[in-house]
Amino acid sequence: MKIEINDLRFTYPTGLEALQGISLTIESGEQVAIVGQNGAGKTTLVRHFNGLLQPTAGSVLIGDWDTKITSVAKLASRVGYVFQNPDEQLFSKDVGTEVKFGPRNLGYSKDKTDELVKRALTLTELSDKTETNPYDLSPTWRKMVALASVISMDTPIVIFDEPTTGQDALSIARIAHVIAELRREGKTVVTITHDIDFCAENFERVIALSEGRILLDGVAANIFGQDEVLAQTYVDPPQLTRLGKKLGFKETVRNQEEFLTSLRGTSDSE
Amino acid sequence: MHERLSFFVKRDSALHHLNPLTKIVLALSIILVSIFSPWYWTSHGLLLVVIVPLVFIGKVANEYFTSALRLILPAAGFIFFMQAFFQPIGQTVIFNFWFLDITQESLLFAFRIATRITVMISAFTLFLLTTHPSELMSDLTRRGLPPQFAYVIISTLQILPQMQAKAQTIIAAQRSRGLDTESTFFKRIGSVVPLVSPLVFGSLVEVEERAIAIEARGFTSKKAKTSLYEISDRSSDKFIRWGLVILVIISIVLKLWLS
Numbered sequence: 001m002k003i004e005i006n007d008l009r010f011t012y013p014t015g016l017e018a019l020q021g022i023s024l025t026i027e028s029g030e031q032v033a034i035v036g037q038n039g040a041g042k043t044t045l046v047r048h049f050n051g052l053l054q055p056t057a058g059s060v061l062i063g064d065w066d067t068k069i070t071s072v073a074k075l076a077s078r079v080g081y082v083f084q085n086p087d088e089q090l091f092s093k094d095v096g097t098e099v100k101f102g103p104r105n106l107g108y109s110k111d112k113t114d115e116l117v118k119r120a121l122t123l124t125e126l127s128d129k130t131e132t133n134p135y136d137l138s139p140t141w142r143k144m145v146a147l148a149s150v151i152s153m154d155t156p157i158v159i160f161d162e163p164t165t166g167q168d169a170l171s172i173a174r175i176a177h178v179i180a181e182l183r184r185e186g187k188t189v190v191t192i193t194h195d196i197d198f199c200a201e202n203f204e205r206v207i208a209l210s211e212g213r214i215l216l217d218g219v220a221a222n223i224f225g226q227d228e229v230l231a232q233t234y235v236d237p238p239q240l241t242r243l244g245k246k247l248g249f250k251e252t253v254r255n256q257e258e259f260l261t262s263l264r265g266t267s268d269s270e
Numbered sequence: 271m272h273e274r275l276s277f278f279v280k281r282d283s284a285l286h287h288l289n290p291l292t293k294i295v296l297a298l299s300i301i302l303v304s305i306f307s308p309w310y311w312t313s314h315g316l317l318l319v320v321i322v323p324l325v326f327i328g329k330v331a332n333e334y335f336t337s338a339l340r341l342i343l344p345a346a347g348f349i350f351f352m353q354a355f356f357q358p359i360g361q362t363v364i365f366n367f368w369f370l371d372i373t374q375e376s377l378l379f380a381f382r383i384a385t386r387i388t389v390m391i392s393a394f395t396l397f398l399l400t401t402h403p404s405e406l407m408s409d410l411t412r413r414g415l416p417p418q419f420a421y422v423i424i425s426t427l428q429i430l431p432q433m434q435a436k437a438q439t440i441i442a443a444q445r446s447r448g449l450d451t452e453s454t455f456f457k458r459i460g461s462v463v464p465l466v467s468p469l470v471f472g473s474l475v476e477v478e479e480r481a482i483a484i485e486a487r488g489f490t491s492k493k494a495k496t497s498l499y500e501i502s503d504r505s506s507d508k509f510i511r512w513g514l515v516i517l518v519i520i521s522i523v524l525k526l527w528l529s
Binding site for chain 2: 047050052071072073076077079080081083085087088089090091101102105106135149150153
């Protein structure tokens with residue numbers, strides 16, 4: 001499902017102009033990472049995608065629905081949103097009920113709900129923990145419960161707000177696997193992140209925000225090549241990209257694979 | 271990031287520079303004098319001659335008159351009408367409605383009580399507008415108030431806005447999961463558990479973390495503590511405080527003597 005944002009502006013009641021004219025199209029099935037310094041407007045932007053915030057000016061279209069005239073409860077069937085802190089949404093006495101909450105709100109049939117819950121639990125590797133109380137799990141696993149409880153809603157668009165914060169390598173790999181699986185299913189994934197390595201390894205398109213405006217928008221390799229522009233919003237390119245640049249690679253490399261290819265290419269030509 | 275729950279307005283005025291204790295004594299003296307003074311017009315006089323000028327000296331006129339319109343006037347007005355109608359005193363009936371009589375005496379009495387209420391609320395509004403809560407608490411702790419008591423007051427002022435922000439996030443998160451918080455009554459009843467339980471649980475966890483955090487900084491240590499802020503307590507403060515205490519004593523003595 002396509003997201004179309006047209007000259008979006010948003011001013012908080014305090015007078016803070018968080019978004020100052022953002023125009024953006026995210027195609028169906030795209031994987032997009034949003035980066036930028038704290039206060040750049042990342043969360044404010046994605047909260048417009050499911051109607052939690054209403055534009056001060058401009059418009060946001062989710063498929064053919066205008067978020068201005070569609071309720072959040074209805075938009076929830078198209079846009080799933082995983083909040084940063086799982087503790088601010090988990091309330092059920094066991095993981096199974098928690099994951100079932102979303103699809104049940106959307107009014108899916110019992111069979112479909114059960115199937116979606118099972119799939120979400122498998123994807124997040126929670127299948128053996130369905131009976132556990134979420135608060136008996138470690139924070140890393142609670143994050144997975146929060147992920148599962150949104151994935152089970154089977155929305156064509158899924159938003160993650162800083163999914164990797166405070167997670168260990170294993171958990172980050174699990175989140176990356178979930179995102180890859182969503183991509184395979186043709187879903188649109190939008191992720192806010194400060195974890196630039198995670199961003200480089202999992203996303204094709206990167207949008208850098210700065211002070212309520214789009215600073216850069218494009219293919220990850222291009223974005224990471226422009227370290228001076230990125231510095232304006234306090235984003236450092238991934239370590240391997242910087243190392244590659246120092247080694248004088250012609251291409252901007254993003255991950256180990258590209259780095260090794262470039263490295264072999266240089267040594268071969270010598 | 272979140273504002274504290276307080277009325278304090280940061281200005282640079284003589285009133286702001288007074289010691290917090292002096293300001294409490296000032297507010298209490300105004301209230302006590304208005305209660306004990308034997309003369310009818312004392313409260314009205316206090317309002318016009320003491321409180322209003324102080325509001326301007328404290329540079330909080332805008333804030334004071336806004337709160338006066340919103341809070342003090344309705345409260346005083348309500349009390350005025352209740353007293354005027356239901357005070358069974360006096361013979362000179364001015365106005366009669368069904369079984370309710372308004373007499374000249376009850377009207378005068380109501381006017382006095384309403385003004386007294388206005389003076390009481392105004393004195394405290396003035397105090398709250400010009401005194402920062404933590405300044406007040408550190409000053410009182412320095413004077414021997416148990417720090418636990420100060421902590422309860424200050425943390426309540428801080429936690430409420432934080433809980434409010436947290437509640438907003440929880441509502442947003444659950445609405446994103448399709449929770450209907452806007453339609454029928456029964457649907458809303460059903461949405462209480464998903465909203466309240468993360469809030470209660472999260473707040474309990476926060477209280478514990480807060481307790482550990484302040485203990486890590488030696489909260490219950492018996493040693494004398496230093497303060498980051500120095501709160502001025504000049505000799506003029508002491509002078510004002512004693513002067514006010516004497517005024518209160520005079521008004522009590524006058525009351526006893528004249529009645």
